[in-house]
Amino acid sequence: RVETPLSEPRYLYYLLIFLCSQILGQFLCLVLQVPQLNSTREETRQRPFFFAISFYLRAQRQREKRMGWVRKTVDSVKSLQVKQVLLRAIGLAMVFTSGLILWKALMCMTGTKSPVVVVVSGSMEPGFKRGDALFLYKNKDPIRAGDIVVFNVKGQDVPIVHRVIEVHEQQSNGEIKLLTKGDANDMDDRFLYARGQLWLKPQHIMGRAVGLLPYVGWVTIVMTEKPVLQYILVGAVGLLFLTSKD
Amino acid sequence: MHSFGFRANAVLTFGITILALICAMASISDNFNSPRPSSEIQIKYPIDSGEIKFSFSMQVSLTMNITADLQSLFTWNTKQVFVFVAAEYETPKNALNQVSLWDAIIPAKEHAKFWVQTANKYRFVDQGSNLRGKDFNLTLHWHVMPKTGKMFANKLVIPGYRLPEEYR
Numbered sequence: 227r228v229e230t231p232l233s234e235p236r237y238l239y240y241l242l243i244f245l246c247s248q249i250l251g252q253f254l255c256l257v258l259q260v261p262q263l264n265s266t267r268e269e270t271r272q273r274p275f276f277f278a279i280s281f282y283l284r285a286q287r288q289r290e291k292r293m294g295w296v297r298k299t300v301d302s303v304k305s306l307q308v309k310q311v312l313l314r315a316i317g318l319a320m321v322f323t324s325g326l327i328l329w330k331a332l333m334c335m336t337g338t339k340s341p342v343v344v345v346v347s348g349s350m351e352p353g354f355k356r357g358d359a360l361f362l363y364k365n366k367d368p369i370r371a372g373d374i375v376v377f378n379v380k381g382q383d384v385p386i387v388h389r390v391i392e393v394h395e396q397q398s399n400g401e402i403k404l405l406t407k408g409d410a411n412d413m414d415d416r417f418l419y420a421r422g423q424l425w426l427k428p429q430h431i432m433g434r435a436v437g438l439l440p441y442v443g444w445v446t447i448v449m450t451e452k453p454v455l456q457y458i459l460v461g462a463v464g465l466l467f468l469t470s471k472d
Numbered sequence: 473m474h475s476f477g478f479r480a481n482a483v484l485t486f487g488i489t490i491l492a493l494i495c496a497m498a499s500i501s502d503n504f505n506s507p508r509p510s511s512e513i514q515i516k517y518p519i520d521s522g523e524i525k526f527s528f529s530m531q532v533s534l535t536m537n538i539t540a541d542l543q544s545l546f547t548w549n550t551k552q553v554f555v556f557v558a559a560e561y562e563t564p565k566n567a568l569n570q571v572s573l574w575d576a577i578i579p580a581k582e583h584a585k586f587w588v589q590t591a592n593k594y595r596f597v598d599q600g601s602n603l604r605g606k607d608f609n610l611t612l613h614w615h616v617m618p619k620t621g622k623m624f625a626n627k628l629v630i631p632g633y634r635l636p637e638e639y640r
Contacts (some may be wrong), residue, residue, distance in 0.1 A: 253638075371570035371572055372556065393568065397567045436623060437622045
C-alpha cells in the first residue's frame, strides 16, 4: 500500500472550503443580530401619552396596552429564542470547523496522518511513560538507527512506539530494512511483526517522535478504555451549550 | 456570568493555557545549552584469549571498553539520556548497515561520566554475508529525552575498527 503525499491539492481545497465556511458563519451572525434594533424602536414608539382622559378610555387603552405588551413580549421571546439558538449553533459550528482546519493544517505541516499519539504501553520506560503524548514528524530524511518511530503492524490498529536498532540500506535500489525494539524490552520486535515478516520498511512508519508532553494523554486513554465517559462528556457539553446565557 | 460553570470553565482554560506556555518555555530553554560530549571506545583485540568470537552462525561477540563524558548534555529539563553504541559498515549488497551493539539509560547527571567494560548486548550478525576482515565504524549515539518538549539526538563517529580475518 502506497502512502499518498500530503502536499496534494486536495488538502488545499479542504482548507479553502473551511475558510469559506468561517466567513459565511461570521456573515450569518452579523445578519441575525441586525433585526434586534428594529424591535427596540417599536417598543419606544408605544410609550403611553394620555393617562387621565377617562376611566373607560384609560381602562381600554390599558387593556390594549397590556395585551399588546403581552403579545409583543411573547413574539420577542419566541423570535429571540430562534435567533439565539441559531446564533449559538453557528458559533458552535465555527468552533468545530476551525478545530478541523487546525487539525488538517497540523497533518500537512508534520507530514503524518496523526501528528499526536498517546503512549499506551510501558515498553519505552522510563523515557516515555503510559499517558504521555508524543509529537510526530515525517520528512524525506531516511530513518537511521536511534530514531524513535511509530508504526502500525498489519492487522492491528494500535500504533507502537519503539526505537530503531538496526538499519540495512541496499546498494542497488536504496530499499531500507529496519528492526525496532522497545527500550524496556529485552527482545527485539520481531515477535510483534506480522507472520513471516522479519523487517519493517519505511512505508510502515507513520513518523518519528520529535517531542513529548507528559500526562496529557491520560484523557484519551481513559476515554478509550471506558466509552461511558465519552457519552458523559458529550452530554455535559451539550447541556452547557443549551443552558448558557451567551 | 457568575455561575459555577462559567468560573470553572474560565479557570480551566486559563490554567491549561499557562501550562502549555510553561512547557513551551521549558523546551525552548534547552536550546541555550551547548553540549560538548566526549567519548572513547576501545575494542579488545586479543591475540588468543578468544574475546572476539565468531560462532557458527557468523555472529560476532566482542568486548568493548567504553569511556564517555556526557554531563554537558543534561539540563534541568532532561529526564534521561539514552546512549547506545552502533557499528556501521558496508557490504557488497548493502550500502549502509547500522547494528546496535550496546545501550544504556543515564537517568541523572552524576551517572553521565562513566567507564564500562561490556560484551555486546545485541547480536552483531549480518544478513547473509560474513563479517570476516570487515572494516567498521563505531558510533556513540545519544538521545536526550526531556521532561517536556523537543528531543535532541546526535552522534559521535569513531572510525577505524576492523574485525579479524579468522575466527576462533
